[in-house]
Structure formats: C-alpha cells, structure tokens
Amino acid sequence: xxxxxxxxxxxxVLALTLNFGFFLGxxxxxxxxNIYELYAAIVVSLIxxxxxxxxxxxxxxVFLATSxxxxxxxxxxAIVWGMTEHIAGQTLGGDALSTVVSLSGGALLANIIxxxxxxxxxxxxxx
Amino acid sequence: MSNLFYILFRRLRSPLIVLIMVxxxxxxxxxxxxxxxxxxQPWKMSFFHAFYFVSFMATTIGFGEIPYAFTDAQRYxxxxxxxxxxxxxxxxxxxxxxxxxxxxxxxxxxxSSFLRRVKxxxxxxxIICGYGDTGSQLTHSLSQENILSVVIxxxxxxxxxxxxxxxxxxxxxxxxxxxxxxxxEMAGIKHPWCKGIVTLANEDxxxxxxxxxxQLLNPDLRLIARAETPEAExxxxxxxxxxxxxxxxxxxxxxxxxxxxxxxxxxxDWMTGVSGQKICxxxxxxxxxxxxxxxxxxxxxxYEHLDDEGVPLRVIEPNRKVRDLPSGSVIGRPTEANTxxxxxxxxxxxxxxxxxxxxxxxxILMTAEELNPDVFRVARQNEEKxxxxxxxxxxxxxxxxxxxxSNTIFAFIRTPMLGDFLRIVSRFNNDKxxxxxxxxxxxxxxxxxxxxxxxxxxxxxxxxxKMIETQQVLVEDILYGEQLNKGDAKNECIAAxxxxxxxGEGNVLLPEYNxxxxxxxxxxxxGTYSAxxxxxxxxxxxxxxxxxxxxxxxxxxxxxxxxxxxxxxxNKNG
Numbered sequence: 001x002x003x004x005x006x007x008x009x010x011x012x013v014l015a016l017t018l019n020f021g022f023f024l025g026x027x028x029x030x031x032x033x034n035i036y037e038l039y040a041a042i043v044v045s046l047i048x049x050x051x052x053x054x055x056x057x058x059x060x061x062v063f064l065a066t067s068x069x070x071x072x073x074x075x076x077x078a079i080v081w082g083m084t085e086h087i088a089g090q091t092l093g094g095d096a097l098s099t100v101v102s103l104s105g106g107a108l109l110a111n112i113i114x115x116x117x118x119x120x121x122x123x124x125x126x127x
Numbered sequence: 128m129s130n131l132f133y134i135l136f137r138r139l140r141s142p143l144i145v146l147i148m149v150x151x152x153x154x155x156x157x158x159x160x161x162x163x164x165x166x167x168q169p170w171k172m173s174f175f176h177a178f179y180f181v182s183f184m185a186t187t188i189g190f191g192e193i194p195y196a197f198t199d200a201q202r203y204x205x206x207x208x209x210x211x212x213x214x215x216x217x218x219x220x221x222x223x224x225x226x227x228x229x230x231x232x233x234x235x236x237x238x239s240s241f242l243r244r245v246k247x248x249x250x251x252x253x254i255i256c257g258y259g260d261t262g263s264q265l266t267h268s269l270s271q272e273n274i275l276s277v278v279i280x281x282x283x284x285x286x287x288x289x290x291x292x293x294x295x296x297x298x299x300x301x302x303x304x305x306x307x308x309x310x311x312e313m314a315g316i317k318h319p320w321c322k323g324i325v326t327l328a329n330e331d332x333x334x335x336x337x338x339x340x341x342q343l344l345n346p347d348l349r350l351i352a353r354a355e356t357p358e359a360e361x362x363x364x365x366x367x368x369x370x371x372x373x374x375x376x377x378x379x380x381x382x383x384x385x386x387x388x389x390x391x392x393x394x395x396d397w398m399t400g401v402s403g404q405k406i407c408x409x410x411x412x413x414x415x416x417x418x419x420x421x422x423x424x425x426x427x428x429x430y431e432h433l434d435d436e437g438v439p440l441r442v443i444e445p446n447r448k449v450r451d452l453p454s455g456s457v458i459g460r461p462t463e464a465n466t467x468x469x470x471x472x473x474x475x476x477x478x479x480x481x482x483x484x485x486x487x488x489x490x491i492l493m494t495a496e497e498l499n500p501d502v503f504r505v506a507r508q509n510e511e512k513x514x515x516x517x518x519x520x521x522x523x524x525x526x527x528x529x530x531x532x533s534n535t536i537f538a539f540i541r542t543p544m545l546g547d548f549l550r551i552v553s554r555f556n557n558d559k560x561x562x563x564x565x566x567x568x569x570x571x572x573x574x575x576x577x578x579x580x581x582x583x584x585x586x587x588x589x590x591x592x593k594m595i596e597t598q599q600v601l602v603e604d605i606l607y608g609e610q611l612n613k614g615d616a617k618n619e620c621i622a623a624x625x626x627x628x629x630x631g632e633g634n635v636l637l638p639e640y641n642x643x644x645x646x647x648x649x650x651x652x653x654g655t656y657s658a659x660x661x662x663x664x665x666x667x668x669x670x671x672x673x674x675x676x677x678x679x680x681x682x683x684x685x686x687x688x689x690x691x692x693x694x695x696x697x698n699k700n701g
Contacts, residue, residue, distance in 0.1 A: 036155075039174060043151040050143045053136045082175040 011048040012118055015070065016111040018044055023108050027098045030091070035081070038104065042074045045107070059121060066114040073107035131235050138226045142219035149215040153181045153208035160204050164195045185212030234302075238313070241301045245315040248299075250275055253540065254314050255298075256305035256337050257327035258285045260511040260529030261353065263292070265325065268537040270294040277314050279305040306336035308344060316345050323349035325536055331359035342367045351536050355424055370546075372535050375425045378526045379432040382479075382505065385524070386414075387436055388557040390564045398545060398578060399538040413503075415476030416441060420461035420491050422449050425481040425507055425526075441470050462490045467498055477503035481526075485513045489520055542580050544651045548627045551636055563637075570624045571655050579659055581650040581666070588666035594676065595644055602642045623654025623662060 018041040025032025049067040052060065077100045084096040092100070157177035164170040172180075176194070183190050184205065197205060226232055252275040255262055262278065266289070269276050276298040280286055286302040303310040305326065315321050326337040334352045341350050350369040354360040360371045385392040417433060419426050422444040430453065433440055442456040443466055459466035461480070472478065478495045480488035488506045495502055505524040508517050517525055538545050555563070567576060585592050594600055602625060628635040628642075629649040635642075638650075652662070665672055 035174065039151075039155065039158075043147060046147050047144055050140055050147065054133055054140065056133060078174070082173075085173060086175050 008051055009118060009122075011044060011051055012111075012114055015041065015044045015048045015067075016108075016115050019070070019074070019104060019108045019111050023101060023104045025101075027101045028094075030093055030097055033097070033101060033104075038074070038078060038081070038100075041104070041107075042071075042078060045070050045074055045111075059117065063114060063117060066110045066117070070107040070110040070114070073103045073110065077101075077103035077107070131232065131239065134229075134232055134235065135223075135226055138229075139219070139222060142215075142222045146215045146219050149208075149211050150181060150185070153185075153204075153212055154178055156204045156208065157181065157201070160198075160200050162195060162198050162201050170195065181208065181212065184209055185216055187213060238301070241299060242313055244299050245277060245313065245318065248275065248315065248318065248320055251320055251322040252277055252315070252318075253322055254279065254311070254316060254324040255327065256280070256324070257329070257333075258282075258289055258300075259327065259329060261327045261532045263289070264511075264529055265327070265533035265536055266298055267292075267294070268533060269540065270296045270298065272541055274540070275299075277301075279303055279310060279314055281305070306333055306340060308340045311337070311340055311344060316341060316348065321345075321348060323351065323540065325351045325540075327353045327532065331356055335359055335362055338363045338367070338369060342369075351539065353532050370539065372532050373428075374526075374528050374531045375428040376432075377531050377535060378507075379425075379428040382429065382524070383432040383436045384553075386433070386438060388555070388560050390557060391552065391555060391560040394552065394560060394564055394567075395549065397576070398549065399535050413476045415439070416471065416474060418443060418467075418470050418472060418475045418478040418495075420444075420478065420480045420488075421482035422452060422456070423481070423483065425483075427451075429479060429481060441475075443467070443470050462487055462494065464494050464498065467491075467494055472498045472502065475499065475502055477505065479505040479507075481507045483507075483509055485509050485516070489516060492520065492522065538578075542578050542651060544580060544627060544629060544649060545578065547629070547634065548636075548651055551627075551634070566637075567624060567653055570622055570653070572622065576653055577656055577659055578651070578653050581652055581662070583644060583646055583648045583650075583666075590669040590672040591644070591666040592646060593669060594672055595646060600644045600676065602638055602640055602644060623652055623658040625650050626653050627651035 018037060022033055022037040022041050045067065049064070049071055052064045052067050055061075055063065080096060080099050080103065081092060084090055084092055088096075090096070154174065154177045157172050157180060158174055160172075162170050162172060180193070192201075192205075253269065254277045255266060256279050258266070258278050258280040262280070266276050266278060273296050275296060278286075278289060278298050278300040280289075280300075280302065281304045283302050286300050289298070289300050301310070301314065303313075305311060305314075305328070311324075316324060324337070324341050326334045326341075328334050328337070331354050334354060338350055338352050341348060346367060350367060352363050352369060352371050354363055354371050354373050355375060357373070357376075360373050360376075363369050363371050381392060381395060384395065416439040418441050419429050419433075420443045422430070422442050426442065426444070430440060430442065440453070442453055443461040444452060444456055444458060445460045447458050457466060457470045459469065461467065461470075461482075467478075472495055478492065480491040480495075482488055482491075485508060488508070492504045492506055495504060503524075504522045505526065506517060506520070506522050508514070508525055508527045511527075511529055514527075517527075552560070552563070570576075581588070583591055583595070591600065625638050626636070627650070628638040629651075630645065630647070652659070654662075665675065
C-alpha cells in the first residue's frame, strides 16, 4: 500500500468525478450546475496538476498535458461565469450558461483521457 | 535546461499544494459566511469577490473590507485565513529561494549556462584542462593575446580563483573532471572553432587519460600535454600528432644550451618567454664542475643533458636507496654546509638546487653562496607563491616549473611556426647564433621585440593579396627595414625582420630582401610593437599599401578607381 500512489490516484479520480458532476445536466438549466462543484473541480484539478509535474517519462508528460488542458478549460469556465455575473450584471443563463457547460465538457474529456491513462498504467504494472 | 525545471518543480510541489488548499478553503469560507450590505440587508459574497479579497489579503496588500464592511463572523474567518495564507506564501517563497541556493541546482545551472556559452563561441579557442600554476599562467598569457580559452578543473577552489581573477578576455570555466569524455564534449572538443586542447594536470596519468579521450573524440585536434616522466611522454607521443612538454627536460636542455652556446640560449629564452621582455644578456657560465642537488626527475634529466655536454658533475642526494646513482655521488643532505664542502663546492663552478621543496632549494643556495661566492646558482621554484623569495635571493638562473611549461605552450600556440624555426636554429653553432641575435637586436634596438606570424592570403592580408596579383612585391618593400614613402610623406622605417618563410613544403631561414612575395607564404616576423601594428595596417588597407608601394594615392572610391584603370596615368615605379 503505497500512500503516495493512493493520493495520486485519489486526486485524479476526484478531479474527473467532480468535473463530471458539474457537467451533468441540461445546458439551458442553471440549477443543474452547482457553482460549488465547479469551484471544487478547479481546486482539485490544480492540485492534481501539481502532483503530476516532475515525471519525466513519456506517460508523465501526457498526464501533465491533459491536466493542464483541464485546468485551462475549467478556469475559462469560471472566468466566463464571473464575467457574466459581475461585469454584465446578469444571472447565468442562455449563451453564457451553455459556454460554461461546454468548457467544462472539454475539461471532462481531458480528465477522462487522464484517468484512462492511469488505469492502463495500473493494469500494465499489475501484469 | 529542462533538468533545472524538473528539480525546481519537484521541490515546489508541496508548497504549491499547501497554497492551493489554503486559498481554496479561505475562498470557500468567505463565500459561505453571510455578510451584510450597507443597508443592513444580508448579502452573500460571490466567488469572484472572495477570490479578490483573499488575493490581496494573502499577498499582504490589504485594500480593506470591500465592497461592504465585514460582519463579525466574516472577520473571524478573515483572522484565521490571514495568517494561514501569508504563511503559505512565505513557505512557498522560502522553498523557492532554498532551491536556488541548493548546490545541486546551482551546479546544474552552471553546467547549462556553460554549455550554452560554449555552443555560441564563434572565434578560435583552446581548451585547457587543469588550472594550477601552469594553467593559470597560460590562461593569462592567452587572454592577453585575445585568445579565448575554456578552462576545466575538478577543484572547485581553483575555479573560484579563476572567477575572481582579472582577465583581458575572460575565459569560460567549468568545475568538472577533464578526463571524462562527456565533460570534454561539453567543453567543445568537437566544436568547429576549437583550435586545440592543452592538458596540464599535476598527475601524468590524468594527462594521459585526457590525451586518449581527446584522441578518440577528435583525432584531428591539436593536443599539447604536460608530462613529467619519460614514460608518460613516450606514451602520449605514441598516438596521434601530439606535442608533449616535459618541464624538466625543457629546462635541462636549456641549461645545457646556456653552457654550450649562450646566444642561442638567449634566443630560446626570449622566443619562448613572456612577451614584453627584452632579450637577456647571455649568462656567463664558466667551464668546470657543476653540483646537482637532488636526484629526482629533475636531477636525472639535468645529469643526462649536462653529461652530454661533457660537463663534470657531482650529485648530492640524501636518499641512499635511489637507483642509478652515478658514481662519485655524495649521500647526504645538501642543505648542510659539510655535505656541500664534501662535494667540493669551493671548486665548483655552478650549483643547481633541484629538490621539490622550495625552502630547501633556497637554503642550499644560500649556504653555497657563503662557501663560494662566485658560484653560478640555479634553483628550481616549485610554487608560484614563493616568487618574491626567489627574486630576493637574486639567483643567476631560475627554473619556474609552471612558467617553463606555460611559456613554451603559449609560444607554440601563438606562433605555430616557432617550433620548426627553433629546431633549425638549434643546430647553429655559437657564432651563427650570435649573428642572428645581433641582427635582431639591430632591428629592434632598445625596444622589446615581438614575434608574430603573417600569412599572405585573402582573409588575413586582403590588400597585399590583391597587390601581388597585379605586380611584383618584394620582401624588402613590406616586411623589412627601410621603407621610403615616396611623395610628400616622411621616411618610414619598419623595425622588423622576417625570420622564417614557409612556402608549401619548403622552408627558408632569413629570406633575402629581393625575394618575391607569393600567395600562401607564411612569414615568421620579429620586430617592435609599432612595426607590427604598422605592418598589419599596411597589409589590410589597400590605400595605404598603394601609397607606400606606388608612391601615389589612388582614389578610394570604386567608381573613380574604375575610371583611373581605364585611363591609367604613367606608373612611377613599383
């Protein structure tokens, strides 16, 4: 039981699940998308990026790349949300909402790839 | 370079995570804890405002409680998070600074910066392995001549000394072991601009290793090595076209030369000495018995050379067990007066203190001087730091191990033809040598003579090269002696003498005045500093050259020259 591996896998999977949770739901219904979940997804994504840095193998490089992509997308979603609410002064709805949800969808894809890589690495090690 | 980033990020991992989590918790807290707006209505902070507040709180800027004054609950939370976030930042910054101070990190930085600088070299340079006394002197001499060097030494202190030293052209340096191939590759052994590698480690084995590695990596590169034993010397000479300097051999053969032909000795001494020194007076060494103190490598080499000259010798050696001690040697400590007396110091003509301890050498000679004030005293100086002592002792001849090697190597680097010239000159007898010396002194007069090479080709001497295409240029026009500036300019006298000419495979010593200069001729010149500057200007600047040779000023611009060529005026003389 390697605690470092547990923590590593924990954060990667948590990033994916939070991201998925946020993404799930209709693109036109703001109540389906909880801002706290987006917040948590961003935080966990950042932490998992930091965890992934420092691995010099090819796999490590791809891991890091997917994580950074997910970060970008989620932060972009947060920025769009923040701009709509504060600068434009409207509640989230319509165009802005669908933008936020699509961006989080993009991040979701990156996280899925990351988890797939993690799983395949685990399986190959087990063998 | 990427190495550096990886080291950096590895160390920064935990501070970054701490920072992210502390920020996350603080922001969340501010979002959840309810506040009141200025009308007293409940108001929730959005993530955006919370992030804004936490940012300027954590970076200790502290704009204030915006947009509305905080409730007490919010203030409680602010209190806690204030300390947490600031400490998290300090932890992160402290770790960052720690990484930059880390030895491993700094070494990596130095290595990558060294690598980058070597790659960007665009001028001829030499690699020097070993920065002891010899290495530092050689580097200084090269730097004075504006030749770049790349220095490698495994001792960190020496590299620090190098960085603290003053150089006209600062060398690149790396603290690493030169006998490893990857270090030599980093230093640029395969670089197209690398002109040679000089290995000057104290241990012969290290020099041998460097020579072997250099031979494998770049067989065409010129290698100059220092070796102190004949075995290492033969070994290094056996592969590749290497040059080996054995300081003991060099000095011993010089000393033998001084006895055989003092003018030749002066010539050698001057030509391979430090620039900026006049030709010395020939040493007055009489014929008679010489005493050699110490029968190590130096002593042996001295014995061999002086014996070849037929000089009667006596050796003093404290260690009875030394092998091959010649007959008649005295066993005892040469620092003591009775040992010296026993060896016949009173009748001796010269004494050489050649042990490897400077204090002993000085002591031997001081004792010797008391016993026989006229004796010719020669000492071996081992360490650079004792220079003042040896100067104060006012000896007749001094062998400075570092100097001998570095000066010889420097002379070979600066003027590659010197080796051939000296080989030819070494066969002169004393009278011929005298003649040569007096000619040189006649040309430079009282000034300090310099040595330089001149190759007649398009790159180095564009004006001269063009000139010889159109007309005959004789040696006496450019390279030597009286030179009259026709027209209204004054007489210019170039204080220079061409010593040696190499044309293809043929060598000519002291080329005659009426020899025609052809392209790809290589001249070894000797003369004053001002003569050198003038000559270099002359062979590069077509206008100057024309005005000197033809006695007229041709127009400088291209158009007018073409015009002139079409309607040439009568040519005065060549």
